[in-house]
Amino acid sequence: MDSGIEGTLSKFDNDTKLCGVVNMLEGRDAMQNELDRLERWARANCMKFNKAKYKVLHVGWGNSKHSYRLGEEWIESSPEEKDLGVMIDEKLNMNQQCALAAQKANRVLGCIKRTVTSRSREVILPLCSTLVRPHLEYCIQLWGSPVQERDMDLLERVQRRATKLIRGLEHLSYEDRLRELGLFSLEKRWLWGDLIVAFQYLKGAYRQDGEGLFMRDCSDRTRGNGFKLKEGRFRLDVRKKFFTVRVVRHWNRLPREVVDAPSPEVFKARLDEALGNLV
16 A cells, blocks of 8 residues: 555554645645555555545645545545544644543543442552543643643543542642652653653663754753753744653753663653652
């Protein structure tokens, strides 16, 4: 299927997505040629694309929203689509994805509350960690970074409810409950995950790939951990939230003993300690 395709073709199970940049009419024609090539491939292999799933998602400011067809069928434009369980709209706004994630997690939490009589931490904590939190963190690397403050609070509210179920902690503040249980807030967990991935790209298994993602700050005035990265300047907020940008400021603030960890396992342990005083 990939043969001759110049755009980005993503395949997973029975999903096929074709992506490309269309700035001018030439770009539209190139995209249509790619679709024609896919249609010819399907015919040559005696296969058919599911017409019910044809959709075009136009992304970007000032998008001309050109029309495309696959075979003889014109493809309907859609303002939002669910891709592998993540709701993405044409403005890359994650409000609806956050609402859906919180809704699913709240349903599971409500089921636990109704069906489990025990309120001990030995019972509630594993149940919530296994059944509730995965809904709040599914594919979070994709949709978690552009989350607005109100959406973050919506997701955090689920974990607040979950920790309040535990007997003996009902009257404590959310921050005190997290400390008592040895947990991080969701926002802090996401930062923890970002920093671990950054370590893998800078000093771990993916170091060779990381050379093209990050730039070392070799200034003599650099203080702190001795392995600081350059912070870029960008006009658009959406660019500032890309992983390779948002993680730099937090990485530069890490203590030297954390950054100089000899292995990912040691880095995780030292990172836990460094972030332990923050909720």
